[in-house]
Amino acid sequence: MLQRVAALAWRVVLAVGLVCGVGLLPWLTRTDPAYTVLKARSAEREPTPEVLADIRRQLGIDGGPLHVLTGWLGGLVRGDAGRSWISGADVLPDVTRALGVSLLLMGVALLVAGLTAGLICARTLRLGARRRLGGRRG
Missing domain, CATH: 1.20.5 (Single alpha-helices involved in coiled-coils or other helix-helix interfaces)
Structure with missing residues:
Protein backbone atom coordinates (compact mmCIF):
# COMPACT_ATOMS: atom_id res chain seq x y z
CA MET A 1 0.00 0.00 0.00
CA LEU A 2 2.81 2.39 0.92
CA GLN A 3 4.54 1.68 -2.39
CA ARG A 4 1.39 2.60 -4.32
CA VAL A 5 1.06 5.87 -2.43
CA ALA A 6 4.74 6.64 -3.04
CA ALA A 7 4.38 5.83 -6.75
CA LEU A 8 1.29 8.03 -7.01
CA ALA A 9 3.04 10.88 -5.17
CA TRP A 10 6.03 10.58 -7.51
CA ARG A 11 3.75 10.74 -10.55
CA VAL A 12 2.05 13.85 -9.17
CA VAL A 13 5.46 15.47 -8.60
CA LEU A 14 6.50 14.63 -12.17
CA ALA A 15 3.23 15.96 -13.60
CA VAL A 16 3.57 19.22 -11.66
CA GLY A 17 7.18 19.52 -12.80
CA LEU A 18 6.16 18.95 -16.40
CA VAL A 19 3.37 21.52 -16.21
CA CYS A 20 5.74 24.04 -14.62
CA GLY A 21 8.36 23.37 -17.29
CA VAL A 22 5.83 23.90 -20.07
CA GLY A 23 4.52 27.01 -18.34
CA LEU A 24 8.01 28.47 -18.19
CA LEU A 25 8.85 27.76 -21.84
CA PRO A 26 8.21 31.33 -22.99
CA TRP A 27 10.97 32.51 -20.65
CA LEU A 28 13.29 29.53 -21.21
CA THR A 29 13.56 30.30 -24.93
CA ARG A 30 15.50 33.49 -24.12
CA THR A 31 13.09 35.45 -26.28
CA ASP A 32 10.90 38.08 -24.67
CA PRO A 33 7.36 36.62 -24.52
CA ALA A 34 5.94 40.09 -25.26
CA TYR A 35 8.01 40.23 -28.46
CA THR A 36 6.72 36.80 -29.52
CA VAL A 37 3.12 37.84 -28.88
CA LEU A 38 3.64 41.12 -30.76
CA LYS A 39 4.98 39.28 -33.81
CA ALA A 40 2.12 36.75 -33.66
CA ARG A 41 -0.51 39.48 -33.42
CA SER A 42 0.98 41.96 -35.87
CA ALA A 43 4.19 41.15 -37.72
CA GLU A 44 4.59 44.64 -39.18
CA ARG A 45 4.42 46.54 -35.89
CA GLU A 46 7.71 47.80 -34.45
CA PRO A 47 8.79 46.30 -31.11
CA THR A 48 9.41 49.54 -29.25
CA PRO A 49 9.99 49.36 -25.48
CA GLU A 50 6.66 51.10 -24.88
CA VAL A 51 4.74 48.62 -27.03
CA LEU A 52 6.43 45.63 -25.37
CA ALA A 53 5.76 47.05 -21.89
CA ASP A 54 2.10 47.56 -22.82
CA ILE A 55 1.81 43.94 -24.02
CA ARG A 56 3.46 42.69 -20.82
CA ARG A 57 0.97 44.72 -18.77
CA GLN A 58 -2.02 43.49 -20.83
CA LEU A 59 -0.98 39.85 -20.42
CA GLY A 60 -0.01 40.22 -16.78
CA ILE A 61 3.51 38.94 -17.43
CA ASP A 62 5.24 42.06 -16.17
CA GLY A 63 5.63 40.36 -12.76
CA GLY A 64 7.96 37.71 -14.17
CA PRO A 65 7.66 33.99 -14.82
CA LEU A 66 7.18 32.90 -11.21
CA HIS A 67 4.31 35.35 -10.72
CA VAL A 68 2.64 34.16 -13.93
CA LEU A 69 3.13 30.47 -13.10
CA THR A 70 1.71 30.74 -9.58
CA GLY A 71 -1.23 32.78 -10.85
CA TRP A 72 -1.93 30.23 -13.58
CA LEU A 73 -1.67 27.27 -11.18
CA GLY A 74 -4.02 29.05 -8.76
CA GLY A 75 -6.51 29.59 -11.57
CA LEU A 76 -6.16 25.97 -12.66
CA VAL A 77 -7.18 24.81 -9.19
CA ARG A 78 -10.34 26.93 -9.56
CA GLY A 79 -11.05 25.49 -13.04
CA ASP A 80 -9.71 28.47 -14.99
CA ALA A 81 -7.06 27.31 -17.47
CA GLY A 82 -6.39 30.86 -18.59
CA ARG A 83 -6.70 32.81 -21.81
CA SER A 84 -4.77 32.67 -25.05
CA TRP A 85 -2.04 35.30 -25.27
CA ILE A 86 -2.78 35.73 -28.97
CA SER A 87 -6.57 35.68 -29.32
CA GLY A 88 -7.65 36.32 -25.72
CA ALA A 89 -10.12 33.41 -25.88
CA ASP A 90 -10.53 30.86 -23.08
Whole structure:
Protein backbone atom coordinates (compact mmCIF):
# COMPACT_ATOMS: atom_id res chain seq x y z
CA MET A 1 0.00 0.00 0.00
CA LEU A 2 2.81 2.39 0.92
CA GLN A 3 4.54 1.68 -2.39
CA ARG A 4 1.39 2.60 -4.32
CA VAL A 5 1.06 5.87 -2.43
CA ALA A 6 4.74 6.64 -3.04
CA ALA A 7 4.38 5.83 -6.75
CA LEU A 8 1.29 8.03 -7.01
CA ALA A 9 3.04 10.88 -5.17
CA TRP A 10 6.03 10.58 -7.51
CA ARG A 11 3.75 10.74 -10.55
CA VAL A 12 2.05 13.85 -9.17
CA VAL A 13 5.46 15.47 -8.60
CA LEU A 14 6.50 14.63 -12.17
CA ALA A 15 3.23 15.96 -13.60
CA VAL A 16 3.57 19.22 -11.66
CA GLY A 17 7.18 19.52 -12.80
CA LEU A 18 6.16 18.95 -16.40
CA VAL A 19 3.37 21.52 -16.21
CA CYS A 20 5.74 24.04 -14.62
CA GLY A 21 8.36 23.37 -17.29
CA VAL A 22 5.83 23.90 -20.07
CA GLY A 23 4.52 27.01 -18.34
CA LEU A 24 8.01 28.47 -18.19
CA LEU A 25 8.85 27.76 -21.84
CA PRO A 26 8.21 31.33 -22.99
CA TRP A 27 10.97 32.51 -20.65
CA LEU A 28 13.29 29.53 -21.21
CA THR A 29 13.56 30.30 -24.93
CA ARG A 30 15.50 33.49 -24.12
CA THR A 31 13.09 35.45 -26.28
CA ASP A 32 10.90 38.08 -24.67
CA PRO A 33 7.36 36.62 -24.52
CA ALA A 34 5.94 40.09 -25.26
CA TYR A 35 8.01 40.23 -28.46
CA THR A 36 6.72 36.80 -29.52
CA VAL A 37 3.12 37.84 -28.88
CA LEU A 38 3.64 41.12 -30.76
CA LYS A 39 4.98 39.28 -33.81
CA ALA A 40 2.12 36.75 -33.66
CA ARG A 41 -0.51 39.48 -33.42
CA SER A 42 0.98 41.96 -35.87
CA ALA A 43 4.19 41.15 -37.72
CA GLU A 44 4.59 44.64 -39.18
CA ARG A 45 4.42 46.54 -35.89
CA GLU A 46 7.71 47.80 -34.45
CA PRO A 47 8.79 46.30 -31.11
CA THR A 48 9.41 49.54 -29.25
CA PRO A 49 9.99 49.36 -25.48
CA GLU A 50 6.66 51.10 -24.88
CA VAL A 51 4.74 48.62 -27.03
CA LEU A 52 6.43 45.63 -25.37
CA ALA A 53 5.76 47.05 -21.89
CA ASP A 54 2.10 47.56 -22.82
CA ILE A 55 1.81 43.94 -24.02
CA ARG A 56 3.46 42.69 -20.82
CA ARG A 57 0.97 44.72 -18.77
CA GLN A 58 -2.02 43.49 -20.83
CA LEU A 59 -0.98 39.85 -20.42
CA GLY A 60 -0.01 40.22 -16.78
CA ILE A 61 3.51 38.94 -17.43
CA ASP A 62 5.24 42.06 -16.17
CA GLY A 63 5.63 40.36 -12.76
CA GLY A 64 7.96 37.71 -14.17
CA PRO A 65 7.66 33.99 -14.82
CA LEU A 66 7.18 32.90 -11.21
CA HIS A 67 4.31 35.35 -10.72
CA VAL A 68 2.64 34.16 -13.93
CA LEU A 69 3.13 30.47 -13.10
CA THR A 70 1.71 30.74 -9.58
CA GLY A 71 -1.23 32.78 -10.85
CA TRP A 72 -1.93 30.23 -13.58
CA LEU A 73 -1.67 27.27 -11.18
CA GLY A 74 -4.02 29.05 -8.76
CA GLY A 75 -6.51 29.59 -11.57
CA LEU A 76 -6.16 25.97 -12.66
CA VAL A 77 -7.18 24.81 -9.19
CA ARG A 78 -10.34 26.93 -9.56
CA GLY A 79 -11.05 25.49 -13.04
CA ASP A 80 -9.71 28.47 -14.99
CA ALA A 81 -7.06 27.31 -17.47
CA GLY A 82 -6.39 30.86 -18.59
CA ARG A 83 -6.70 32.81 -21.81
CA SER A 84 -4.77 32.67 -25.05
CA TRP A 85 -2.04 35.30 -25.27
CA ILE A 86 -2.78 35.73 -28.97
CA SER A 87 -6.57 35.68 -29.32
CA GLY A 88 -7.65 36.32 -25.72
CA ALA A 89 -10.12 33.41 -25.88
CA ASP A 90 -10.53 30.86 -23.08
CA VAL A 91 -8.07 27.99 -23.45
CA LEU A 92 -10.11 25.22 -21.79
CA PRO A 93 -12.53 24.55 -24.70
CA ASP A 94 -9.64 24.14 -27.14
CA VAL A 95 -7.73 21.91 -24.71
CA THR A 96 -10.84 19.77 -24.15
CA ARG A 97 -11.42 19.43 -27.89
CA ALA A 98 -7.76 18.51 -28.47
CA LEU A 99 -7.89 16.01 -25.60
CA GLY A 100 -10.87 14.27 -27.23
CA VAL A 101 -9.01 13.98 -30.53
CA SER A 102 -5.87 12.74 -28.76
CA LEU A 103 -7.81 10.08 -26.84
CA LEU A 104 -9.49 8.92 -30.05
CA LEU A 105 -6.11 8.70 -31.78
CA MET A 106 -4.69 6.79 -28.82
CA GLY A 107 -7.59 4.33 -28.87
CA VAL A 108 -7.28 3.68 -32.61
CA ALA A 109 -3.49 3.23 -32.28
CA LEU A 110 -4.02 0.78 -29.41
CA LEU A 111 -6.56 -1.16 -31.48
CA VAL A 112 -4.23 -1.33 -34.50
CA ALA A 113 -1.30 -2.40 -32.29
CA GLY A 114 -3.42 -5.09 -30.63
CA LEU A 115 -4.68 -6.44 -33.96
CA THR A 116 -1.16 -6.44 -35.38
CA ALA A 117 0.23 -8.28 -32.36
CA GLY A 118 -2.66 -10.73 -32.50
CA LEU A 119 -2.07 -11.46 -36.18
CA ILE A 120 1.66 -11.90 -35.63
CA CYS A 121 1.09 -14.28 -32.72
CA ALA A 122 -1.98 -16.08 -34.14
CA ARG A 123 -0.15 -19.10 -35.58
CA THR A 124 1.87 -19.70 -32.42
CA LEU A 125 -1.21 -19.30 -30.25
CA ARG A 126 -3.19 -21.70 -32.43
CA LEU A 127 -0.45 -24.33 -32.38
CA GLY A 128 0.06 -23.86 -28.65
CA ALA A 129 -3.65 -24.31 -28.03
CA ARG A 130 -3.52 -27.61 -29.94
CA ARG A 131 -0.27 -28.59 -28.18
CA ARG A 132 1.62 -29.01 -31.45
CA LEU A 133 4.54 -26.73 -30.78
CA GLY A 134 7.86 -28.28 -31.74
CA GLY A 135 10.16 -29.55 -29.04
CA ARG A 136 8.86 -31.10 -25.85
CA ARG A 137 5.55 -32.76 -25.36
CA GLY A 138 3.81 -32.62 -22.04
